[in-house]
Amino acid sequence: MSANGKPKIAFFDFTSCEGCQLTVVDSLQDHPELLNAVEIVQFREAMSEKGEDYQIAFIEGSCTRQSDEARLKAIREQASIVIALGACAHLAGVNALKALHPLEDVRKYVYGDKWEWYETYDARPIEAVIPVDFAIPGCPIDRNEFIAVVKALLLGKKPPIPDYPVCVECRLKENICMYTKGKVCLGPVTRAGCGAICPTYGSSCEACRGFITNPNQDSMKDVLEEAGLSVEDITAIYTMFTTYQVREKLLQKG
Amino acid sequence: MSLTILPKPAFQEFVSRMLADYRVAGPTPKNGAYVFEEIHDASELRMDYPTTLLPPKKFLLPTREVLFKYTRQNGGVLQDPPESPPTVILGVHTCDLHAIQLLDTVFSSGQYDLHYMNRRKKTLIISIECLNPCDEHSFCKSMGTLTADEGYDLHLTDLGDRYAVDIGTQAGEQLLAKYANARAADKEDIQQLNAVISAKWPKFPYRLDFDVSELPSILELSMKSPLWQELGDRCLACAACTNVCPTCFCFDVKDEVELNLVDGQRVRQWDSCQLDEFATVAGGHNFRASRALRQRHRFMRKGKYILDAHKHLGCVGCGRCARACIVDITPVGVFNELYRQQEAGS
Amino acid sequence: MVAIASYPQTQVIPNFERDIYLPYLAKIVDIRPMTALEKVFTIELPNGMSLGHRPGQFMEVSVFGVGEAPISISSSPSRSNGTFELCVRKVGDVTTALHNLKPGDKVGLRGPFGRGFPYENFRGKDILFVPGGLGLAPLRSLINQVLDERAHYGRVIILYGARNPGELLFKDELKAWGEREDVELHVTVDRGDETWTGNVGVVTTLFKHISIYPRNTVGITCGPPVMYRFVLMEFFGKGISEGNIYLSLERRMKCGVGKCGHCQINNIYACQSGPVFSYREIKGLEEAL
Numbered sequence: 086m087s088a089n090g091k092p093k094i095a096f097f098d099f100t101s102c103e104g105c106q107l108t109v110v111d112s113l114q115d116h117p118e119l120l121n122a123v124e125i126v127q128f129r130e131a132m133s134e135k136g137e138d139y140q141i142a143f144i145e146g147s148c149t150r151q152s153d154e155a156r157l158k159a160i161r162e163q164a165s166i167v168i169a170l171g172a173c174a175h176l177a178g179v180n181a182l183k184a185l186h187p188l189e190d191v192r193k194y195v196y197g198d199k200w201e202w203y204e205t206y207d208a209r210p211i212e213a214v215i216p217v218d219f220a221i222p223g224c225p226i227d228r229n230e231f232i233a234v235v236k237a238l239l240l241g242k243k244p245p246i247p248d249y250p251v252c253v254e255c256r257l258k259e260n261i262c263m264y265t266k267g268k269v270c271l272g273p274v275t276r277a278g279c280g281a282i283c284p285t286y287g288s289s290c291e292a293c294r295g296f297i298t299n300p301n302q303d304s305m306k307d308v309l310e311e312a313g314l315s316v317e318d319i320t321a322i323y324t325m326f327t328t329y330q331v332r333e334k335l336l337q338k339g
Numbered sequence: 340m341s342l343t344i345l346p347k348p349a350f351q352e353f354v355s356r357m358l359a360d361y362r363v364a365g366p367t368p369k370n371g372a373y374v375f376e377e378i379h380d381a382s383e384l385r386m387d388y389p390t391t392l393l394p395p396k397k398f399l400l401p402t403r404e405v406l407f408k409y410t411r412q413n414g415g416v417l418q419d420p421p422e423s424p425p426t427v428i429l430g431v432h433t434c435d436l437h438a439i440q441l442l443d444t445v446f447s448s449g450q451y452d453l454h455y456m457n458r459r460k461k462t463l464i465i466s467i468e469c470l471n472p473c474d475e476h477s478f479c480k481s482m483g484t485l486t487a488d489e490g491y492d493l494h495l496t497d498l499g500d501r502y503a504v505d506i507g508t509q510a511g512e513q514l515l516a517k518y519a520n521a522r523a524a525d526k527e528d529i530q531q532l533n534a535v536i537s538a539k540w541p542k543f544p545y546r547l548d549f550d551v552s553e554l555p556s557i558l559e560l561s562m563k564s565p566l567w568q569e570l571g572d573r574c575l576a577c578a579a580c581t582n583v584c585p586t587c588f589c590f591d592v593k594d595e596v597e598l599n600l601v602d603g604q605r606v607r608q609w610d611s612c613q614l615d616e617f618a619t620v621a622g623g624h625n626f627r628a629s630r631a632l633r634q635r636h637r638f639m640r641k642g643k644y645i646l647d648a649h650k651h652l653g654c655v656g657c658g659r660c661a662r663a664c665i666v667d668i669t670p671v672g673v674f675n676e677l678y679r680q681q682e683a684g685s
Numbered sequence: 686m687v688a689i690a691s692y693p694q695t696q697v698i699p700n701f702e703r704d705i706y707l708p709y710l711a712k713i714v715d716i717r718p719m720t721a722l723e724k725v726f727t728i729e730l731p732n733g734m735s736l737g738h739r740p741g742q743f744m745e746v747s748v749f750g751v752g753e754a755p756i757s758i759s760s761s762p763s764r765s766n767g768t769f770e771l772c773v774r775k776v777g778d779v780t781t782a783l784h785n786l787k788p789g790d791k792v793g794l795r796g797p798f799g800r801g802f803p804y805e806n807f808r809g810k811d812i813l814f815v816p817g818g819l820g821l822a823p824l825r826s827l828i829n830q831v832l833d834e835r836a837h838y839g840r841v842i843i844l845y846g847a848r849n850p851g852e853l854l855f856k857d858e859l860k861a862w863g864e865r866e867d868v869e870l871h872v873t874v875d876r877g878d879e880t881w882t883g884n885v886g887v888v889t890t891l892f893k894h895i896s897i898y899p900r901n902t903v904g905i906t907c908g909p910p911v912m913y914r915f916v917l918m919e920f921f922g923k924g925i926s927e928g929n930i931y932l933s934l935e936r937r938m939k940c941g942v943g944k945c946g947h948c949q950i951n952n953i954y955a956c957q958s959g960p961v962f963s964y965r966e967i968k969g970l971e972e973a974l
Contacts, residue, residue: 406704406706406707407704407706407707409749409750409793410749411749411750415710416707416708416709416710416749416793418704418707445944446944449942449943449957450705450942450943450944451703451705452705452942452944453702453703453704453705454704454706562971588944588946589945589946589947590940590944590945590946591939591945591947592706592752592753592939592940592945593752594747594749594750594751594752594753596750600750603749603750605706605749605753607706610945610946610947612946612949617937617946617947618936618937618947618949619937620935620936620937621754621776621777621779621780621937622774622776622909622935624909624910624935626910626936626937626950626972627972632972636949636951636972639951639952640952643952644949644951644952647952648952
């Protein structure tokens with residue numbers, strides 16, 4: 086806690102596009118009063134000062150190399166609350182796609198003949214390295230949800246991240262269901278909170294917010310098959326943001 | 340009460356005049372479908388719409404509403420009297436009219452829900468007779484909702500170039516007197532009304548294989564039907580069925596607070612018995628953890644529980660849930676299958 | 686599914702003025718820590734009002750900004766001098782926020798709600814109380830009511846089980862009950878510790894210590910969901926009739942006024958027809974136990 090009684094918060098980035106931190110900057114512009122409630126001590130995207138005395142750490146990005154683990158552990162050591170910010174930190178997100186190819190191929194493809202210079206391993210969500218208290222899902226995060234989470238934390242409440250599917254928000258917005266339009270969509274198994282933004286603008290849900298707690302994946306798969314999708318198509322849809330989770334599940338099943 | 344006639348140009352005029360004093364909502368096109376929306380010009384209306392995505396319920400029980408405001412500073416509750424503008428809902432089909440009558444009963448009986456009822460008292464309903472089935476999913480004729488003799492303030496029947504207007508309440512009569520140039524129906528109007536009505540009934544098929552009066556007992560005997568597990572296996576628990584339902588009224592209540600952490604409001608929003616967390620208590624136990632039991636609960640409410648409690652069936656046959664279900668769980672399919680299982684068993 | 690439609694509902698006279706969702710404010714006058722997870726709150730109603738509750742009823746308690754939660758009343762009407770008590774386990778957002786409050790702070794209240802125990806009908810009978818864990822909180826309300834009009838009842842037997850000695854609630858009262866000659870108290874814990882010299886085992890293991898006259902005994906239980914079936918078997922095993930067994934059932938009573946749907950047990954709203962039921966009333970309800 087700082088002298089003025091405001092909790093100190095810090096932002097950190099790992100492997101990501103930094104779009105979620107950009108969304109945070111955006112929400113600060115909409116809600117400058119947030120700065121009356123918290124003190125930001127570290128936020129590379131937005132300021133040059135760097136304080137190491139913080140209680141709440143927001144981490145964007147997935148962990149994609151061994152050497153990042155120490156930095157994550159140091160953050161965990163300092164912060165009383167660690168929050169994964171966005172799909173990369175929450176799920177490993179699109180970064181985990183590289184796990185579908187031999188690592189050496191990926192390294193050569195990205196770094197060419199210098200591939201051995203750059204360290205990397207399979208991308209993983211932050212919670213695979215350190216305990217994470219909460220996650221703000223999404224690619225990118227939803228700015229209103231970010232504010233709602235900060236408010237909940239300040240009140241000592243569990244962040245209000247929904248555990249129901251995107252379809253709930255989509256139906257209440259009176260969107261035409263993607264399936265009615267003859268398209269497929271992962272809305273029925275994906276965690277809401279985004280306001281069904283993709284279907285609202287005509288794109289199918291790709292599960293960037295991860296799955297609800299008890300998704301009916303068997304039935305979802307049947308629906309996709311009935312829509313004419315091949316196993317490869319279905320795999321492609323499911324691996325956009327949730328490669329890490331799908332692989333973990335397969336590993337559990339053996 | 341009595342029948343009057345409103346030529347279609349006079350109907351447009353009627354709507355335009357009401358717009359000056361009322362919030363007017365009615366069926367309007369949206370992305371190739373139809374929705375009940377507040378209109379600002381009579382030309383936005385499509386009175387011959389087949390069905391809407393959400394029912395007109397949303398004007399009486401909004402998807403989200405503030406119950407009251409509070410301030411955390413001295414623990415004070417600031418009552419925010421539920422205010423809603425005087426509203427006219429136009430073009431309500433008779434299935435939805437039956438649903439609103441149920442909602443009226445639910446929110447006015449037992450503990451009186453001031454929020455719903457204040458809005459309801461300020462709302463006038465102008466319904467319209469369906470002359471053609473909206474699609475293969477509606478089963479209003481089986482449910483006895485293909486027409487209605489009460490629940491509306493004014494009821495329209497399209498006679499081509501004019502509407503026959505049936506006056507249902509004194510408020511409707513006053514509305515018509517103040518805002519419309521209607522004339523009394525003559526013999527020819529009544530003849531045509533008769534012709535239109537008798538022409539419509541054969542167009543609507545019965546879709547249930549049994550009489551609706553048997554539905555509660557069919558359901559009562561179906562508690563252990565294997566069908567529920569089959570539905571549970573298919574159901575995605577996406578809650579589309581309950582969210583588009585004109586009779587569903589379950590809700591959740593949440594506190595919201597401003598960033599000053601002092602001022603806030605308690606909010607009520609639609610909830611669904613199909614969602615995983617619906618019957619979960621704070622300690623974590625879920626009293627309806629399986630999708631099969633949640634589907635059973637949904638259909639039991641529709642065809643039995645709500646009837647027991649409120650003397651109205653909880654399903655009006657509008658077909659919205661069937662249209663919305665990605666995995667083709669339909670009330671007609673479910674009710675007919677339960678009937679078939681019982682016939683086969685007896 | 687027998688005779689459900691005719692199940693007695695709480696009779697409510699509609700009040701067209703009052704907002705049923707609007708809480709009133711009341712002051713916390715005392716907070717007693719009880720275990721690592723439970724505290725007992727003494728709450729004073731405004732203007733010297735009396736709660737006028739029945740044992741077994743519950744309140745909807747608000748911490749504004751956090752939300753509202755249903756909490757059973759654990760004090761007896763016989764001991765409410767303008768105050769009442771709630772024994773609150775820290776388990777969700779609202780209860781955590783309650784635990785952070787101090788005497789003098791205000792909470793929002795609605796209620797009392799639901800149907801409590803028809804204790805007048807128990808007069809002249811022996812009563813066998815079987816609380817498990819936090820289930821003692823609502824039953825304490827009834828136990829103290831019965832003890833305060835002790836002469837009206839026959840034997841009072843209490844079989845109380847908790848997971849471990851540290852989770853036993855109302856230890857001072859347990860001690861006092863144990864010392865009374867007109868109360869038969871048996872306590873057990875699932876797992877003992879180095880200080881524990883009493884019974885070890887789940888609450889149903891205590892039934893072997895008692896013998897009862899079944900025709901004149903009322904069996905009453907409240908506890909975690911898993912407990913009911915086992916306690917019922919013991920009640921039946923002792924020969925207590927279905928109409929003389931009473932259970933208080935936990936559900937998610939969100940609105941408390943029979944609208945929101947969360948507490949439904951088949952066609953019954955637990956917040957209106959319960960949370961207290963006789964076994965005869967619920968035995969046909971698939972979702973009750």
